[in-house]
Amino acid sequence: VEIVPSLGEALSAWGGRDRVSPIFEVETTAQVRQFEFSRKQAFLLFMGPVAPALADGCLPHLRSGRASAWLTFGLFNLVVYTASKSEAEKLTSWAVSHHVRWEKWLLHGHAVKSVRCSNRTMRRDTKPVLIAIQRFRAPASPPELRDAASEYCALIATAVCRASEVDSQLVDELELANTIILEAAAGLAAAGPQAAGKKTKKNLTGLRAVPLFVDANAALSRFASQAFSGMSPIRETECHFWTHSLLGTGISNLALTKIRRFITKTLGEARIPDQVELFKEVTDRSVLEQTLQDGRSMSEPWLQNLSSVIDRRPLLANLRPLAPLVTYLSGRDGFHTTQTSLSAPLNVLTSCSSLRWSLLTITHEMSHRVIDGVLSYVLPAGAAEVAIAVDLLNEKQPPANLLECLLFKIINAMADINTSRPVTVFPEEVTEQSLMDLINTRREEVEEVMVHVFDFIYFYGGLPEVYVPAIWRSWDAIPNLRRRLPYYVLRTLCAVYAKFWNSPKATQDAIAAVEAGMGAVAKSDKGNVCIHDGLEYLKREKEALQIQMDERLPLIGIVRTFLQSPEILQMVRGQADKSEAFRGLVFDGSPIENPLRFIEANTTSEANVLKAFWLLTRLAFDASEPEPTRLENVHP
Amino acid sequence: MSDNLSGFLLWSEPESVHSAVSRCSRIHKESEAIDGWQLFTYEVSERIPQVNVVGEPPYKHPLHIRLGADRLILLSNDFRICQNFIDRDLRPSLSAVLRRADTAVHDLVVCMINARKVFETAEGLPGPEDGPDPMRDPPSGPSARSQWEAFNRRHLLGYAAARTDAFGGTLERLEFSGEDLVENPLFTNAVPVVRFRSCGLRKRDFDDRGYPTSFELLRIGRMGYLSFQAPSAVDDRRERFKQVEALLRALNRFGFIR
Numbered sequence: 001v002e003i004v005p006s007l008g009e010a011l012s013a014w015g016g017r018d019r020v021s022p023i024f025e026v027e028t029t030a031q032v033r034q035f036e037f038s039r040k041q042a043f044l045l046f047m048g049p050v051a052p053a054l055a056d057g058c059l060p061h062l063r064s065g066r067a068s069a070w071l072t073f074g075l076f077n078l079v080v081y082t083a084s085k086s087e088a089e090k091l092t093s094w095a096v097s098h099h100v101r102w103e104k105w106l107l108h109g110h111a112v113k114s115v116r117c118s119n120r121t122m123r124r125d126t127k128p129v130l131i132a133i134q135r136f137r138a139p140a141s142p143p144e145l146r147d148a149a150s151e152y153c154a155l156i157a158t159a160v161c162r163a164s165e166v167d168s169q170l171v172d173e174l175e176l177a178n179t180i181i182l183e184a185a186a187g188l189a190a191a192g193p194q195a196a197g198k199k200t201k202k203n204l205t206g207l208r209a210v211p212l213f214v215d216a217n218a219a220l221s222r223f224a225s226q227a228f229s230g231m232s233p234i235r236e237t238e239c240h241f242w243t244h245s246l247l248g249t250g251i252s253n254l255a256l257t258k259i260r261r262f263i264t265k266t267l268g269e270a271r272i273p274d275q276v277e278l279f280k281e282v283t284d285r286s287v288l289e290q291t292l293q294d295g296r297s298m299s300e301p302w303l304q305n306l307s308s309v310i311d312r313r314p315l316l317a318n319l320r321p322l323a324p325l326v327t328y329l330s331g332r333d334g335f336h337t338t339q340t341s342l343s344a345p346l347n348v349l350t351s352c353s354s355l356r357w358s359l360l361t362i363t364h365e366m367s368h369r370v371i372d373g374v375l376s377y378v379l380p381a382g383a384a385e386v387a388i389a390v391d392l393l394n395e396k397q398p399p400a401n402l403l404e405c406l407l408f409k410i411i412n413a414m415a416d417i418n419t420s421r422p423v424t425v426f427p428e429e430v431t432e433q434s435l436m437d438l439i440n441t442r443r444e445e446v447e448e449v450m451v452h453v454f455d456f457i458y459f460y461g462g463l464p465e466v467y468v469p470a471i472w473r474s475w476d477a478i479p480n481l482r483r484r485l486p487y488y489v490l491r492t493l494c495a496v497y498a499k500f501w502n503s504p505k506a507t508q509d510a511i512a513a514v515e516a517g518m519g520a521v522a523k524s525d526k527g528n529v530c531i532h533d534g535l536e537y538l539k540r541e542k543e544a545l546q547i548q549m550d551e552r553l554p555l556i557g558i559v560r561t562f563l564q565s566p567e568i569l570q571m572v573r574g575q576a577d578k579s580e581a582f583r584g585l586v587f588d589g590s591p592i593e594n595p596l597r598f599i600e601a602n603t604t605s606e607a608n609v610l611k612a613f614w615l616l617t618r619l620a621f622d623a624s625e626p627e628p629t630r631l632e633n634v635h636p
Numbered sequence: 637m638s639d640n641l642s643g644f645l646l647w648s649e650p651e652s653v654h655s656a657v658s659r660c661s662r663i664h665k666e667s668e669a670i671d672g673w674q675l676f677t678y679e680v681s682e683r684i685p686q687v688n689v690v691g692e693p694p695y696k697h698p699l700h701i702r703l704g705a706d707r708l709i710l711l712s713n714d715f716r717i718c719q720n721f722i723d724r725d726l727r728p729s730l731s732a733v734l735r736r737a738d739t740a741v742h743d744l745v746v747c748m749i750n751a752r753k754v755f756e757t758a759e760g761l762p763g764p765e766d767g768p769d770p771m772r773d774p775p776s777g778p779s780a781r782s783q784w785e786a787f788n789r790r791h792l793l794g795y796a797a798a799r800t801d802a803f804g805g806t807l808e809r810l811e812f813s814g815e816d817l818v819e820n821p822l823f824t825n826a827v828p829v830v831r832f833r834s835c836g837l838r839k840r841d842f843d844d845r846g847y848p849t850s851f852e853l854l855r856i857g858r859m860g861y862l863s864f865q866a867p868s869a870v871d872d873r874r875e876r877f878k879q880v881e882a883l884l885r886a887l888n889r890f891g892f893i894r
Contacts, residue, residue, distance in 0.1 A: 463804075
């Protein structure tokens with residue numbers, strides 16, 4: 001065992017089987033001199049997961065002056081070295097009495113002579129999950145599906161068993177994720193030929209489920225490796241994130257999980273896409289006309305009115321549980337969501353206290369899930385819906401309900417965008433083919449604009465002074481951004497426009513606010529080429545940008561009006577106290593009421609490794625978990 | 637005359653807080669004031685920001701301390717005095733964790749509103765065997781259902797302060813005050829769009845003429861904040877301290893203090 005000041009010093013004597021992890025020294029009252037290994041017998045204790053505020057209670061046992069303590073990113077997040085046998089025993093007793101797992105290495109100098117660890121305790125019975133996994137029969141063909149499904153079964157079983165030693169809630173979530181994934185896979189395999197609308201060879205239908213398993217496998221393998229490596233027996237569980245190969249990154253994974261839980265329980269459980277689906281029951285002509293004409297009903301949030309215009313209680317019945325996304329860190333995937341997973345870049349471990357690698361970027365990814373769900377209800381799918389949409393656009397019939405109004409507005413916005421920069425032919429007399437071509441070529445852009453507006457409203461509280469610097473600093477981390485700068489400037493403008501929707505000079509206000517926000521970043525971040533180029537583009541192309549914003553106004557209006565509800569906003573962004581300013585790297589165990597606001601309050605333009613560690617550890621242990629959103633008359 | 641006392645409820649490792657208090661050299665015990673409460677004089681040379689003092693240092697402040705096994709209540713004429721004592725005296729002499737209690741004010745207010753709805757309309761109160769019911773039960777669950785009902789019959793919500801983030805900054809803070817907020821629809825309709833940060837609990841009583849009335853017994857805030865009026869008459873004061881402690885014990889039992 002060695003403790004060295006930097007990774008570089010370890011590399012010079014690297015043996016190929018060496019494992020490393022960063023550790024952060026804790027100042028203790030007992031520590032009288034700089035740490036050095038005793039030449040005689042000593043003990044290295046690994047304990048955790050334990051909240052640092054609680055761990056503070058065991059450090060007074062270190063009285064000999066030959067002891068040191070460190071915090072780590074691993075689930076064994078407290079490491080203590082002592083040359084005193086009685087101190088080591090007191091620490092293990094403390095761990096036992098506080099239900100904290102431990103592993104004790106007996107050292108002679110730097111050499112590990114023996115290892116003891118606490119009893120393996122299962123916090124949750126894994127049998128029901130394992131039986132469910134066992135019952136799933138991976139199909140023998142096609143071989144791609146068989147291989148992916150087999151790997152999935154082994155991976156989810158591993159993840160469940162390892163999680164059971166740490167946190168029963170994690171097991172519950174994995175069990176639910178497993179049920180949803182297996183059902184989805186079965187559904188995809190079965191729906192193959194029908195969904196494709198043509199005859200398909202039977203052994204090819206299963207292929208539709210392969211990407212689902214492959215995606216889940218990638219997430220699960222990283223999650224299990226990163227989160228649970230470094231637990232007992234430490235020397236047998238190697239983390240494949242190599243700068244954390246000794247102790248893993250469990251604390252960071254827990255922090256990510258807490259953020260995902262918060263967003264799922266607040267925004268996810270609000271079931272905005274499911275509420276939007278009910279717009280097809282809204283047939284009040286005055287509402288439809290005002291919507292089509294951008295009238296009075298478009299001036300304020302409207303979603304909260306849904307239960308007053310549909311006479312049914314509750315509005316949403318038989319809700320299926322939301323899939324708990326498997327969270328992991330990935331240098332390749334960065335911030336990304338899929339049907340089964342949520343990833344954050346590895347850089348968050350060292351830099352998440354900076355806006356460039358802020359964990360708030362997760363909100364953009366989670367917003368995609370909502371908007372994607374909404375668009376899947378609004379945009380036509382299947383021949384019958386496409387035919388209705390074509391009739392609407394050719395004005396053969398007026399929209400029969402609010403959902404069709406939104407469809408009409410979104411398709412017209414797509415058409416306007418296509419007119420100024422054509423990528424497909426969209427004739428006056430719309431055909432089914434031209435409509436699908438338009439949707440297929442413009443859906444991504446429409447979704448991005450709507451996601452930006454949604455993210456701005458729900459997660460940044462409609463505050464341009466917070467939003468603009470945050471996104472432009474985070475975009476600086478995106479490779480090859482410069483050639484797409486105009487789109488990013490435009491998206492920023494569209495988001496901020498939502499704030500000034502009712503202003504008599506909304507466009508000018510939005511441009512001024514974005515210019516001010518980008519200007520602030522440019523001033524403090526002189527090396528950020530993107531922001532300087534983006535700001536220059538904004539100043540130079542104001543007229544063109546105004547036209548492009550006008551084309552996208554219906555999209556902004558739809559999000560601001562029909563996807564916004566004060567109650568949901570309060571669930572997502574609400575907190576009882578104003579965010580406290582950063583008070584130093586203090587682990588006082590005080591609960592974090594709203595993890596997103598906590599991140600916002602403690603993220604600055606500067607990266608700081610210690611602060612990133614503090615932020616992740618606080619989130620992992622102190623972030624409170626809200627009750628799932630339950631809206632009166634809407635939820636069962 | 638009565639004193640307005642304010643301060644904090646704190647948690648620490650069992651027993652360690654006792655020895656820590658005894659190590660604080662700037663407090664001097666005055667008396668075993670009232671049933672387990674100790675009155676100290678807190679003598680400091682520094683001016684505590686926003687606390688009015690007269691004359692030259694050292695400045696003397698009263699400090700009421702109630703020690704439990706793992707619990708500590710600190711009260712003074714201004715909560716800032718308690719905060720100063722925590723930061724500059726108590727925490728440095730304590731080797732264990734010390735944290736302000738997490739008081740679930742929002743949950744308490746919502747539960748009191750639900751309780752009024754349920755207890756006033758339910759025909760025959762269900763027993764604990766009926767299983768948990770978030771509409772009827774405090775966080776501690778159905779086993780405390782009957783005590784929770786009794787609590788709601790004895791206490792009223794008379795003050796509530798909240799923040800809102802529902803309107804994009806056009807409205808941020810709201811404050812409600814009255815004899816019985818739970819009865820008022822203006823108040824109850826606001827609940828979905830606010831987050832309560834402090835509240836005042838009134839105790840039902842009778843005035844000198846025998847009319848039913850109520851008085852504010854305790855104001856509590858998130859993060860362990862406490863405040864109440866302590867009468868100057870010794871017997872009344874003793875009674876008030878007891879009532880406050882009993883109220884805190886009940887809130888702890890119901891799961892609102894964590």
